[in-house]
Amino acid sequence: MSGKDRVVVGLATCGIAAGGVSVMEEIRREIKKRNLGVEVAETGCIGYCFAEVLVEIQKAGMPKVIYGEVKPNDVPLIVEGHLIEGKILRDKALLIEGRKTPEADFLKKQKRIVLANCGLIDPENIDDYIATGGYEALKKVLSGMTPEQVREEILASGLRGRGGAGFPTGQKWNLCAMAQGKDKYIVCNADEGDPGAFMDRSVLEGDPHAVIEGMIIGGYAIGATHGYIYCRAEYPLAVRRLKKAIADATSRGFLGKNILSSGYSLDIVVKEGAGAFVCGEETALIASIEGKRGMPRPRPPFPANKGIWGMPTNINNVETFANVPWIIRNRAKKFAKMGTVGSKGTKVFCLTGKVRRGGLAEVEMGTTLREVIFGVGGGIKEGRKFKAVQIGGPSGGCLPESLLDTPVDYDSLPAAGAIMGSGGMVVVDDTTCMVDLAKYFLTFTQMESCGKCVPCRLGTKRMLEILTRICKGEGKPEDIDLLEKLAIDIKEGSLCQLGGTAPNPVLTTLRYFRDEYVAHIRDKRCPAGLCVDLVTFHIDPEKCTGCGVCLKNCPSGAISGERKKPHVIDEDKCIKCRECIRRCRFDAVYTV
Amino acid sequence: MMSAYSPGACDNGEQSRVLEKILKKYKGSEGALIPVLQEAQEALGYLSEETLKKIAKATGRTLAQVYGVATFYAQFRLEPIGKHLVRICHGTACHVAGADDIDAAVCGHLGLPEEGGTTGDMEFTVEKVVCVGACSLAPIMIVDGVAHGRLNPDKARSVIKSYQKSENERSGGGARSGKRAQKKK
Ligand SMILES: Cc1cc2nc3c(=O)[nH]c(=O)nc-3n(C[C@H](O)[C@H](O)[C@H](O)COP(=O)(O)O)c2cc1C
Numbered sequence A: 001m002s003g004k005d006r007v008v009v010g011l012a013t014c015g016i017a018a019g020g021v022s023v024m025e026e027i028r029r030e031i032k033k034r035n036l037g038v039e040v041a042e043t044g045c046i047g048y049c050f051a052e053v054l055v056e057i058q059k060a061g062m063p064k065v066i067y068g069e070v071k072p073n074d075v076p077l078i079v080e081g082h083l084i085e086g087k088i089l090r091d092k093a094l095l096i097e098g099r100k101t102p103e104a105d106f107l108k109k110q111k112r113i114v115l116a117n118c119g120l121i122d123p124e125n126i127d128d129y130i131a132t133g134g135y136e137a138l139k140k141v142l143s144g145m146t147p148e149q150v151r152e153e154i155l156a157s158g159l160r161g162r163g164g165a166g167f168p169t170g171q172k173w174n175l176c177a178m179a180q181g182k183d184k185y186i187v188c189n190a191d192e193g194d195p196g197a198f199m200d201r202s203v204l205e206g207d208p209h210a211v212i213e214g215m216i217i218g219g220y221a222i223g224a225t226h227g228y229i230y231c232r233a234e235y236p237l238a239v240r241r242l243k244k245a246i247a248d249a250t251s252r253g254f255l256g257k258n259i260l261s262s263g264y265s266l267d268i269v270v271k272e273g274a275g276a277f278v279c280g281e282e283t284a285l286i287a288s289i290e291g292k293r294g295m296p297r298p299r300p301p302f303p304a305n306k307g308i309w310g311m312p313t314n315i316n317n318v319e320t321f322a323n324v325p326w327i328i329r330n331r332a333k334k335f336a337k338m339g340t341v342g343s344k345g346t347k348v349f350c351l352t353g354k355v356r357r358g359g360l361a362e363v364e365m366g367t368t369l370r371e372v373i374f375g376v377g378g379g380i381k382e383g384r385k386f387k388a389v390q391i392g393g394p395s396g397g398c399l400p401e402s403l404l405d406t407p408v409d410y411d412s413l414p415a416a417g418a419i420m421g422s423g424g425m426v427v428v429d430d431t432t433c434m435v436d437l438a439k440y441f442l443t444f445t446q447m448e449s450c451g452k453c454v455p456c457r458l459g460t461k462r463m464l465e466i467l468t469r470i471c472k473g474e475g476k477p478e479d480i481d482l483l484e485k486l487a488i489d490i491k492e493g494s495l496c497q498l499g500g501t502a503p504n505p506v507l508t509t510l511r512y513f514r515d516e517y518v519a520h521i522r523d524k525r526c527p528a529g530l531c532v533d534l535v536t537f538h539i540d541p542e543k544c545t546g547c548g549v550c551l552k553n554c555p556s557g558a559i560s561g562e563r564k565k566p567h568v569i570d571e572d573k574c575i576k577c578r579e580c581i582r583r584c585r586f587d588a589v590y591t592v
Numbered sequence B: 001m002m003s004a005y006s007p008g009a010c011d012n013g014e015q016s017r018v019l020e021k022i023l024k025k026y027k028g029s030e031g032a033l034i035p036v037l038q039e040a041q042e043a044l045g046y047l048s049e050e051t052l053k054k055i056a057k058a059t060g061r062t063l064a065q066v067y068g069v070a071t072f073y074a075q076f077r078l079e080p081i082g083k084h085l086v087r088i089c090h091g092t093a094c095h096v097a098g099a100d101d102i103d104a105a106v107c108g109h110l111g112l113p114e115e116g117g118t119t120g121d122m123e124f125t126v127e128k129v130v131c132v133g134a135c136s137l138a139p140i141m142i143v144d145g146v147a148h149g150r151l152n153p154d155k156a157r158s159v160i161k162s163y164q165k166s167e168n169e170r171s172g173g174g175a176r177s178g179k180r181a182q183k184k185k
């Protein structure tokens, strides 16, 4: 990176969704208009997703500053004030290098290994990656380590798979290295189907070479002849950046035939998924790569022995591979110093929902949920009350406030009823109904069940029917027992872990929020005021100022009242669309 | 089920040529059925019965096998879609941020049932999708590949209106927009 002044815009999917492209265009226009010799670049996601669009300014003689929530019409001010006059615009500055800002805690409380480059380098420029020590690990491996030594190093680091199950990576590589076959495949699982999780996307978009370097090292360690990256179809930007990174790595001799003159050869092909959650499961993923319906099959035989086209296949998650170059560069010992006895290193979480600072949070294993949600995340939005955190997506669970001091690692979370999962962490406040949330996940798993085995295909459907009637106020007293019984049968009887974990969201909400189920069933009441069949809308005459906004916007004409006098809602006409709640600036509309 | 809809301006002859090209590119490569279907859909808008038959023949599979794969994956469409594809995210973060309200607003505005579908004038198709990976900006929807985040029902409606507007400007309010006006309630 040169000594020139630089403006960098975060243009990952989230930055683009927040309007990053028009901010970028505006910056280019301003700089051209004023004839400034400033370099404009783009980068991946630094993780401050709550404050997108992010613009970083590096100006000689000034600390580096990241501005948040930048809109196109802020650009002239920033260019004029910061780049020309050399003044930091305090109220827009999210982060000022070396100084304390209110949002600095978000990064300060994290430990970044996997995300070290995300949001800092230009992911489409291989030289940026190399400048940060990229491909050093590969050189070290190919010039001085045997495959066995590489596997031992990974085993000694204690790295466990980040795709959900937490299987020790070194052990997995050993199994595949031992297996015999004409060809051998190394596969990166970039299917990231867990709704509410985007860490793999961020790594692929922000630092694709790290994943590729990890894959090549893994390929060498197991003796792979071919590589695949199976990427979700919903991630077009990640696919594009991966393809470019593969082409660039190949042209530099890091990939392809006779890599760095070592005699080892590997090619990597990107395969786009076609929208099926179950294809994240290893045997289904293999079927999908072969061009078939992505249905899991019983194991054994395990993919390590019989995978793609019947050949030994090793599948690891994106984040798992992204850890590998760091471990090789810094040694296993240093990696194993981080974390807990059974869980080493860090984990990237996607902090979303009702948390104030939502985004990418990479923390050391063993950090408590409280530190993640309140330390990194800054607590709950709009001063509301924390109710639960959902960890691990459709296979995971919801933990209540009393368990906020649970450390995040592979042992403590399952003990509490949740799982580490891929890293989705959705925080909910008192406006979320836990029965509805359980129903949401069941709707998802039921829809995504591939239909091959009966417990999953029919069991999830029956559970969903029960949850649906509970949310409608038609639940029966025996429904809770029935849900628990079905859950156990589905867990035990399903062919793959889609069904095997599908009941978890229901089981944990039953365990920690049973009173909400009881309120729905016995009292026909939704404590969060969310289940439309169980609530009625009212206006608090004390709070209502009679401004008329709700009246004007009610689509069914259910609200009446004189100006400047409290309004009322006609229950018979109300269609419960929540428009009035959203519009009221005085918090006067409430549900019972 | 099969309609005479032809996406864009290309006639049937041209469609065949496009498909031939894709099939030729993947000829002989094992396991290429999914990329073939993906590229065919990308080029032709959707996978018609005709298209599936041709793909089956060229890849040496039965129509049932090809149909089985095409219906297994959510990405594939066997029906034509509208000019603009609106995908409303229903991932967890979007769900707790009110994705249902966005759905109701968009579908209500376009006169579609809440589960989505295609408008009678073939202008808009509304789909539900699960997590587009920009959860911090929930709720979110993607229109023709462009993500719009931090929505509320009003914002969502105005996003849709902006596509209707640009449509009107381009076609000068031709026959198509006339049809849409009838459809809207
Ligand atoms: C239904 C289902 C979906 C899964 N989805 C993913 C996924 O999206 N990404 C992933 O890395 N692993 C996913 N997994 C876990 C993988 O099967 C596998 O354990 C993982 O990719 C192994 O990599 P690791 O050892 O590096 O964790 C899924 C498993 C199941 C049962």
Ligand code: FES
Residues within 6 Å of the ligand: A195, A196, A197, B089, B090, B091, B092, B093, B094, B095, B130, B131, B132, B133, B134, B135, B136, B138, B139, B140
């Ligand atoms: S939940 Fe909507 S983008 Fe992830």
